[in-house]
Amino acid sequence: MSALIEVRELCYRYPEGPLALKGxxxxxxxxxxxxxIGPNGAGKSTLLLHLxxxxxxxxxxxxxxxxxxxxxxxxxxxxEIRQKVGLVFQDPNDQLFSPTVFEDVAFGPLNQGLGPEExxxxxxxxxxxxxxxxxxxxxxHHLSFGEKKKVAIATVLSMEPELLVLDEPTAxxxxxxxxxxxxxxxxxPQTKVIASHDLDLVAMICKKALVLKDGKALAFGPVExxxxxQELLREAGxxxxxxxxxxxxxxxxxxx
Amino acid sequence: MKHGFLDKYSNLKSPLHTLDPRPKVLFxxxxxxxxxxxPVGLWSLYVVAFAIVVAEVLISRVPFTYVTLRATAVLPFSxxxxxxxxxxxxxxxxxxxxxxxxxxWLSAMALLALISTTPFPVLLQGLEALGFPKVxxxxxxxxxxxxxxxxxxxxxxxxxxxxxGGGRKWWISFKAMAQIVGVLFIRSYERSExxxxxxxxxxxxxxxxxxxxxxxGLSETVFSxxxxxxxxxxxxxxxxxS
Numbered sequence: 001m002s003a004l005i006e007v008r009e010l011c012y013r014y015p016e017g018p019l020a021l022k023g024x025x026x027x028x029x030x031x032x033x034x035x036x037i038g039p040n041g042a043g044k045s046t047l048l049l050h051l052x053x054x055x056x057x058x059x060x061x062x063x064x065x066x067x068x069x070x071x072x073x074x075x076x077x078x079x080e081i082r083q084k085v086g087l088v089f090q091d092p093n094d095q096l097f098s099p100t101v102f103e104d105v106a107f108g109p110l111n112q113g114l115g116p117e118e119x120x121x122x123x124x125x126x127x128x129x130x131x132x133x134x135x136x137x138x139x140x141h142h143l144s145f146g147e148k149k150k151v152a153i154a155t156v157l158s159m160e161p162e163l164l165v166l167d168e169p170t171a172x173x174x175x176x177x178x179x180x181x182x183x184x185x186x187x188x189p190q191t192k193v194i195a196s197h198d199l200d201l202v203a204m205i206c207k208k209a210l211v212l213k214d215g216k217a218l219a220f221g222p223v224e225x226x227x228x229x230q231e232l233l234r235e236a237g238x239x240x241x242x243x244x245x246x247x248x249x250x251x252x253x254x255x256x
Numbered sequence: 257m258k259h260g261f262l263d264k265y266s267n268l269k270s271p272l273h274t275l276d277p278r279p280k281v282l283f284x285x286x287x288x289x290x291x292x293x294x295p296v297g298l299w300s301l302y303v304v305a306f307a308i309v310v311a312e313v314l315i316s317r318v319p320f321t322y323v324t325l326r327a328t329a330v331l332p333f334s335x336x337x338x339x340x341x342x343x344x345x346x347x348x349x350x351x352x353x354x355x356x357x358x359x360x361w362l363s364a365m366a367l368l369a370l371i372s373t374t375p376f377p378v379l380l381q382g383l384e385a386l387g388f389p390k391v392x393x394x395x396x397x398x399x400x401x402x403x404x405x406x407x408x409x410x411x412x413x414x415x416x417x418x419x420x421g422g423g424r425k426w427w428i429s430f431k432a433m434a435q436i437v438g439v440l441f442i443r444s445y446e447r448s449e450x451x452x453x454x455x456x457x458x459x460x461x462x463x464x465x466x467x468x469x470x471x472x473g474l475s476e477t478v479f480s481x482x483x484x485x486x487x488x489x490x491x492x493x494x495x496x497x498s
Contacts, residue, residue: 054453079459087457093405094450099377099397106467111459116467139377141404159458 002070003027004163004191005034005051010065012046012057020046022215023060028193028208030162035202035223036195038212039237044167044195045090047212051165051193052085053078068163083112086156086190090167092140092148101127101143101151102136108159126158127151130184146177150184157188164190170198197238203227211236263379265318265372272316272373275479276470277382283483284370288363290490297351301494302358308486309365318372327364334360376400385468394464402447410440 005028012021020043028034036044049055050066053073059065064072068084071077089095098104105123114122127133130150140148149169156164169185170178182201185192196202202209202223209226211218213236219226226232233239266273272280291305313323338353371379377400384393413436 049453052457054457079461082457082459085457087454089450089454091450094447095454097398097401097451097454099380099400103377103466107455107460108458110465110467111461119467137375137377140401155458 002067004030004032004069005193006067006070007047007050008063008065008067009060010047010050010057011060012043012050012055014046020215021050021057024210024212024215024217026210026217026220028191031191032208033192033194033206035206035209036193036212037197037199037202037209037226037236037238038218039197042212042236043215044212046215048087048165048167048193048195051163052082052087054087083159084161085163085165086159086161088152088156088164088166088169090171092145092152095152095155096140096148099139100136101138101140104140104151105136105155105158108155112159122158122160123154126154129157129188130154144177146173146181149173149177149181153184153188162190163193164188165193167195168198169194170196170201199227199233199238211238213237263371263374263376265322266375268317268373270315270317270373271475272312272479274475275373276472276476277374277378278386278470278472279476279480279483280370280374281379281382281386283480283487284366286484286487287366290487291359291362291366294355294359294494295498296355298494298497300497301490302355302362304490304493305362308490309362309369311486312369313365316369316373318369323365323368323372327361327368330360330364331357381466381469384466385470390464402444405447406440406444409443410436413439 005026007024007026009023009025010021011019011023013019024043024047026034036047038044046055050057050073051068053066053075056073057065064074066073068081071080071084073081096104098107102123105126106119109119109122123136124133127135130153132147132150132154135143135147135151140151143151153164153166153169166185170181173181178198178201182204185194185201185205192205194201194206206223208221209223210220211226211232218236219229219232230239287305287308294301294305309323310320313320334357335353338349338356341349341352374382377397380393380397380400383396384390417432417436
């Protein structure tokens with residue numbers, strides 16, 4: 001049985017730009033939720049775009065840099081790959097482009113070639129899964145930011161992917177909505193890959209983590225080990241450089 | 257930020273609101289073309305056309321004053337065209353100017369009655385089901401989806417300008433305005449790339465697929481025959497009176 005995701009020495013150079021990814025490798029097993037953490041501009045989003053073939057990098061070793069369930073991400077396999085990998089973008093206004101919620105959630109299943117009845121059923125189930133049943137006729141513009149995020153996740157769930165890839169799912173959400181979104185993500189059965197610098201989210205959901213900085217992997221391992229390593233987190237720009245003094249000694253936050 | 261709806265009153269409940277959009281679109285187009293073809297100065301026919309629109313608006317329960325007043329938005333254009341004719345030909349062109357304005361106003365009312373009884377997304381689906389080119393429907397759909405997103409961005413930039421502009425109005429400073437327009441264009445362009453990526457990642461391959469949710473039932477048949485008759489009556493009266 002091959003791993004759900006296998007990335008081998010992945011490199012990517014933006015057209016006329018510097019190398020955004022400089023040989024990143026990791027594997028993700030089925031059911032092993034995975035976090036991609038790192039500061040802004042580390043290459044997290046670039047890496048995510050490779051997981052369903054929106055970008056195609058190259059491997060230092062030669063051969064296919066990205067494999068999903070043993071299938072190499074190539075032009076010929078894109079259709080199959082995109083069926084398996086659901087990508088949720090950071091800005092729901094980019095993800096939701098249709099006049100109504102129904103049309104947006106139905107977009108993926110329709111492209112999969114499903115019939116009208118099946119599509120309607122998929123839409124109903126997807127909206128139910130994110131807890132906003134009955135929103136079918138609403139216009140995305142008139143939803144709150146948190147609701148837009150949920151619809152964005154539903155647009156991907158309706159395709160019944162095996163892997164959910166989320167780019168900064170909790171960014172720009174107020175603490176209440178952020179918490180509800182984390183709870184929602186915990187109820188979804190799919191294996192998740194989450195790029196974020198929200199360490200609470202990572203600690204709550206993920207089992208393994210990769211720390212990315214300047215397109216290179218700083219560390220890869222179980223989430224507990226990574227989040228305990230304050231030196232590493234500071235180096236990756238995820239903790240403040242100065243320890244805040246408190247009455248109970250030095251400020252220390254543990255993620256358990 | 258909150259903006260008005262493009263299709264205000266389209267969520268009311270009335271026999272016209274629950275109707276399949278296709279016969280409504282066809283009726284409205286038929287009525288608008290008939291009005292456009294009516295001869296200059298045949299006022300009694302204009303009154304009949306007005307009566308048809310009034311009947312439609314009354315059935316739809318959309319406030320009558322909203323439709324009549326909002327339709328006056330087209331009058332400046334028709335008056336501008338008419339005033340040129342007046343300048344060239346003198347008073348003899350007056351019936352033409354008045355007819356043109358009346359036609360424009362009546363047509364605008366007919367179209368307002370359509371979009372006030374049909375939510376914009378449903379209208380787009382109706383156009384597509386009628387065989388309207390898919391590319392055009394998509395352009396309209398994206399416009400409807402992103403017009404307020406872009407407007408929000410413009411308003412945020414305007415605020416940022418107001419807070420740093422030293423009291424000058426942003427629309428007086430051409431340089432600032434040009435920059436705002438330019439940045440808006442670049443941002444929209446970048447957004448379009450991200451939207452396209454989002455479409456591709458959900459299996460988009462250049463073909464749009466939609467579900468036709470409409471059903472041509474009894475009420476659609478009744479509406480089609482009544483509205484069709486009204487247009488036929490208009491044509492018959494025209495041939496009788498001229």
